[in-house]
Amino acid sequence: MAKKSVWSDNRFWQRSAAWITGFASVLLIWLTFDTTAQISMGTDSDIQNGVTKRVPGPTVINYKITYEMNKKRQHEIPVIGGANADGTSSFQEKEKFFGRDDWSEEEATALLHLGKLGSQVKNCMNCHTLLGNGAYYAPDLTKAWLDPAWGPEGSMQAMTGKNTKEEAMAEFLQNPSQYPTHERMMPNLGITAEEAKGLVAFLKHMSTIDTNGFPRNFGKIQGAVNGK
Amino acid sequence: MVNEVLMTQDILVEDFLTIFISSTLVLVFGGFYVGIYTAVKVKMLKKWTLPFGYLFWILTSYCLYLMGSLMHVNELTAKALVVAAIGLLLLPHAVYYMQDRVHEENEH
C-alpha cells in the first residue's frame, strides 16, 4: 500500500477550500467597506466647501458640468462648475437647469429620486447601458448629458424646438417616436413632464460621477473615419 | 492610489485586432498544452507528442507578452500575467501528480 500523502487527502483539500473561500470573502467585505464609503453620495455642503466626491450630491444640477482630461490621473474626469489650476472641480460656475440655478438640496434630492425611479420603471437599462451596464440596443447614457448632439451645435435642440439642453431632452423623452433620428427609434413609454424632468436630472447627475475615465475620449472626436 | 499613473496611453486603433487575437490564442494554446499533456498521461496520445505540448505553452507565453505590451499594462498587471503563465505551466503537472497518488492509494 502506498503511503498516505497530504496532497491526496480529502480533508486537506476541504480545509483549503474553506480557508481560501473565507479569506477571499473577508477581503471582499473589507474592500466593500472602503468602497461604499468612497461612493456614498455627497451633500450640498460638500459642494459648497469644494469637496470632490466620486458621486456628488444632487445639487450638482445647479452647476456647469464638463468632462476634461486630467494630467495627473491620465484620463478624463467630470469637472463641476469650472476647473481649478490642477484640473479638479472648482464648484464656481453655475448653469441654469429648467430656468433655475438655485435648486435646494431637498428639491434636487426629490428630483433625482424621481429620475432614478423612472430610470428603473421605464426599463432604460434593457435598451441602453448606464455606466456601461445594460443592453446594447441604444447609446450609452453614462455621459449623455455631455453629448454634443444635445448641445447648442447639436441637432436635437432644433429638432425638438427647444432652446436648452434639458428642455430638449425632456421633450424628446416624452415623445420619443415623434423625433426619430434613426430607423431604430425609442418607443413611447408614457413619460410625463414631471418624470422627464426627473430623468434629465438623473442623467445630469450621472454625468458627474467619477467613472475612472469611462467612456474614453467622450465627445472629443467628431467626424472621424468610420470603419464601414 | 491616485498619484500613481495607472493607465498611460490610448490603445492604437490598429492594435485592437492583434490584442483580441493574441488574448484568444493565449487560452487556445494554453488549452492545447494542457490537453496534450493530459492526453499523453492517460495514454490517449503517444509520448513523443509531449514536446509539442510544451511548445504550445511557449506560444501561450508569447501571446500573453504581446497582448500585455500592446495594451500598455502597468508593472503590477505584467507581474500578474507572468504568474498566470507559470501557474498554467505547473497546473497539469500538479493535477497529474495528485490524481496519480489518489489512484494508487485506492487501487493497491
Next chain:
Amino acid sequence: MANSYLNSESKKLATWYFTVAATLFGAQLLFGLVAAIQYVVPSFLFEILDFSVARMLHINALVVWMVFAMFGAVYWLLPDETGIETVGIGFGKLLFWIFTAAITVVVLVYIFVQVGSADEMSIWFIHEGREYIEAPRWADLGITVVALGFVANLFMTGMKGNRSGIVTVLMADMIAFAGLYLTGMFFTDNISVDQFWWWWVIHLWVEATWEVYVGALAAYGLITMIGAHRKVVEMWLWIEVSMLFGSGILGMGHHYFWIGTPEYWWEIGALFSALEPLPLVAMFIHVLYDWGKTQGEEHAKGQNRSVITNKPAFTWFVINAFGNFLGAGIWGFFHTLPQVNLYTHGTQFTSAHGHLAFFGAYATILIGMMYIAVQGKNGIKVLNHTKSSIWATSMIVGGVLGMTVALTIAGYVQVLVSRAQMGATWSGYFDGQAGTWFAQGMDWRLIMGFVTFTGFLFLIKDLLSIGKATHHAR
C-alpha cells in the same frame, strides 16, 4: 439497478422542475428571436412588444429556467447521494407550485403591463428595471422564501442521510446562492451604489456560486455516468471550489472598473480575472482525465465497450467542460483587463461573451441533467444517442457558436468605430451600428438564432421520445 425513480418522490419533483425549465428555455429563445429580429428590422412589434420588453423576457427566462433546472437537479441527485428520500418533500412540492405560479404572474405582467409610472408601486408590482433581476419586489420576497425552503430541504436531507462531499459542497454553495439574492433587493438613488450591490448578485452567482454548483454536478455526473472513483472526484471537487472561489470572489473587481468605484479595483480585477480561466481549464482536464482513466481500465480488462452509461447526457457534460472554458474562459479573458475593457465595456463583445458563457457553462450541463432524468425515469441502463439527440446537440451548439462569432465581429466594429474613434457619443454609437460588418453580424446572429431554436425543437422532441426508443440497454 432497481428503478429508483419509481419510489422516489424527490426524483418525481425533479422532473416537474425540469419540465418547467425546458418550457422557460423555449420562451427564452422565442423572446431572444424577437429581440434579434428588432436589430435587423427595427419596426418589428415597435410599441407593441418593444426591444426592452423582449430583452427583459429573454434574460429573465434565462435566469429562471436555469434556477428551476438547478433546483431540479439537486432534487434528482439527493436520494442517490444521501441514500434517503428528501426530507420535507411535500413542502418542496408546495414550493414548486408557488414558484411556478409566481413566475407565470410575473411573465404575464411583463408582457401585458410592460411599464408603469415612476413610483414605488411599479417597483413592487411591475418590475424593478435592473438587468437580470427585474422581478418585482413582491416576487423577490416570494423567490427568497422558495429558495430558503429549497435550502431547508437540502440541509435537512444532508443532515439526516449520508453527507457525501458533493452534498456538502452543494449545501454550502446553495446557502450562499440564496443569501446573495438579498443584496439585490433594495432601492437607492445612488446608481453607483445600486450597481455595486447588483454585481454582488450577478457576479457572485454566475462567476462563483453557479460555477461551484456546476463543479458539483459534473462530479455527480462523472460518478453516475462513467463510474469514476468517488474519492478522486470529490477531492478534485474541493480543489475546484478553492480555485473557483479563490479567483471568482475577488474577480468581482472586473465589474468595478467604471461604475464610480475607486481605481484600486483595476488592479484587483486584472489580477483575479487573469486567474479565473485556470479553474475552468482544470475542470476540463479533470473530465478528460477521468474519462481516459476509467476507459483505460476497461481496456486493460480486455473489454472494448464504452464506460459511458448515458451517451446524450455525457455528450452535454463534455460540451459543458469545453464550453465553460471557451465561453467563460476565452471569451471572458480577452476583454477583461481594464486597458482593453475601457473600450469593450458595454459593447456587443459583452453580449457575445454572455451568450457563449451562459450556454457553455450552464445550459449544457443542465440539459445533460435532463437526459439523466429521462434515463432514470424510464429505468434504462445504457441510454444511447438517437437521430434527434444528435441533431439537437449539433444545431444548438452550432447555433450558439454562430451567434457568438457574429456578435464578436459586430462588437469589434463597435469597439473600433463607436469607442476608439468616436468616443462613445450618440452619433458615434449609431455610426458603429450602421457599419456593414455590424449589420451583417446582426443578420448572421438572427440566422444562427433560428438554427438554435430549431435545435431546441429537436431537443424537446427527443426528451419526450428518447425513453421509448428500443435501442437502449435496459
